Amino acid sequence: MKNNTLYCMIVSGDFMSDFDIKNKVVQSNDLIQLSKWNMSVVPFKIFKALISCIDTKKPPENNTVEISRKELGDLLEIKENDEYMKRQVKSLQKQIVELDLKNGNTMMLSIVPKVIYPAKQSNDNIQCTFSEELMPYLIDLKEFFLQYDVAALKKFKSKYGLILYEYLLSRERQERQSEHKYSISVENLRRLTDTETKFKNFKELNRKVISQAVVDINGAGVEFLAVAKNNGRRGVKATHIEFTLRKRTSYKETEFDVVDHPEWIRKSI
Incomplete structure (x- = not known):
């Protein structure tokens, strides 16, 4: 979603980029909470960056957005490796997201069926087209949606x-x-993170997925910090994970129990 007050178009070659670091990533809660994300971190971040290029009040023509290689490279902190970036962008064409529908069915969704990647010597932008079936989860959202700064990626x-x-x-x-x-x-956490057949031992799942995610969130400088605990105990298998959140009161904070400004802790996240 573009910041309408501060947004500026960036000219690259013959095309204008839809990306701005002040953009928002806007998606429906259903897409976030009911999907199975079976892609690695770099394509996942590219996908979110492309979503931020959508003006939700004026959907892009043909569901196509543009971003320059420099903008994407700066966001992903990929420097001077065009072939690597090209492979990562093109991999989105192969990504199929499984979305659980409220009627009990599952929709298999191709998210970016078309990619035009410019020649190495060209200054043109990368063009990516979202699937028609995906667009209702990205535009004209009136309730139960999330937006956050694309810079958080x-x-x-x-x-x-x-x-x-x-x-x-x-x-x-x-x-x-x-x-x-x-x-x-x-069970739902495994579906969401595509770990249904990975890390079958819960201790391994806890160490490689849950704990890693909490450390990642707490070190990312985002709106909140988190701590996780499970309901398992000796002889009893863990069935649920409970996450407790608290407002971040300083960008320097990385530990849930170390609060720089306690007077702000009760403000909304």
Whole structure:
């Protein structure tokens, strides 16, 4: 979503970029909470950056957005490696997202069926076209949607951190629990993070997915910090994870229990 007050178009070659670092990533909560994200962190961040290029009040013609290689490289902190970036962008064409529908069915969704990547010597932008079926989850959203600064993508190191950041922030903004506690079943967490057949031992799942995601969120300088606990105990299998959130009071904070400005802790996230 473009910042309409500060947004400026960047001319690159014959085309204008739709990207600005002040843009917002805007998506429906259903897309965030009910999808199975089976892509690695770099394509996932590219996908979110492309979403931020959409003006939700004026959807792009042919569902196509543009971003320059420099803008994308700066956001992803990829320097002078055009072939790597090209492979990562093109990989979006192969990504199929599974979205659980409210009627019990599952929709298999190709998210970016068309990519035009400019020649190495060209100054043209990268052009990506979203699938028609995806657009209702990205435009004309009147309730139960999430928006956050696209600049937040820079600090995330893992897809698990970014997935759970979006999931937890969408629930916080939708539910507004007074104690900021949000529970998710292990089954649903595995679906969301595409780990249904990975890390079958819960201790491994906890270490490589849950704990890694919490560290990632807490180090990313985003709106909140988190801590996670599960309901498992000796002889009893963990079935749910409870995340507790608190407002970040300083960009320097990286630990849930170390608060720089306690007087701000009760402000809304």
